[in-house]
Amino acid sequence: MSRLALAAPLLLAPILGLAACGQDAPSTPAMTPAKPVHVLTEAEKASLLAALPAPYNAGDLENGRRAFARCRSCHTIGEGGADMAGPNLYGVFGRKAGERPRYNYSNAMRTANFTWDADKLDHWLQNPRGFLPGNKMTFPGLPDAKDRRDVIAFLKVETGYKPEPAPAS
Numbered sequence: 176m177s178r179l180a181l182a183a184p185l186l187l188a189p190i191l192g193l194a195a196c197g198q199d200a201p202s203t204p205a206m207t208p209a210k211p212v213h214v215l216t217e218a219e220k221a222s223l224l225a226a227l228p229a230p231y232n233a234g235d236l237e238n239g240r241r242a243f244a245r246c247r248s249c250h251t252i253g254e255g256g257a258d259m260a261g262p263n264l265y266g267v268f269g270r271k272a273g274e275r276p277r278y279n280y281s282n283a284m285r286t287a288n289f290t291w292d293a294d295k296l297d298h299w300l301q302n303p304r305g306f307l308p309g310n311k312m313t314f315p316g317l318p319d320a321k322d323r324r325d326v327i328a329f330l331k332v333e334t335g336y337k338p339e340p341a342p343a344s
């Protein structure tokens with residue numbers, strides 16, 4: 176018998192052992208998948224946009240996305256997104272101003288008594304300081320009405336999705 180023939184089982188044993196172990200071991204628990212992010216269909220985007228009053232319902236979403244670049248340094252918009260200098264804006268339409276839990280608003284914003292809709296956002300974004308004196312959003316505003324219309328349309332589409340089934344029409 177050659178030395179090789181003797182050595183072979185010894186070399187193989189650990190490998191076989193490992194394989195057997197792998198078979199016997201309880202299957203690894205699957206990692207809890209992160210909540211899937213809902214990717215809006217074109218139809219869902221269109222119906223969110225159509226839910227806005229004029230002129231916002233004619234907003235140009237691509238220009239809105241570009242205009243929103245000026246907000247991104249302070250705001251996230253995705254569901255569950257972090258608060259940065261400014262609060263996460265998911266679900267802002269229909270939410271009372273200054274109501275995002277755990278975000279540290281100015282007193283002016285926290286005690287402001289109104290609900291965000293497209294017109295309120297328009298006035299806010301035109302001149303944040305004039306709209307709500309004492310607020311702490313250090314942003315001069317978007318002077319261009321079309322940029323405001325488009326950023327509001329973009330925000331509605333990006334932050335306004337609610338998973339309830341749409342009423343049958």
Ligand code: HEC
Nearest residue numbers: 245246249260261262272273280281284310311312313314
């Ligand atoms: C330099 C940082 C900064 C930029 C840029 C900025 N924001 Fe803000 N934003 C803030 C802060 C801070 C607040 C909270 C204000 C307060 O508490 O007084 C705020 C508040 C808001 C709110 C009110 C949210 C709520 O929960 O009531 C909205 C809406 C908003 N910002 C939209 C925008 C949009 C849209 C843009 C871009 C066109 C923008 N912001 C740009 C910092 C910023």
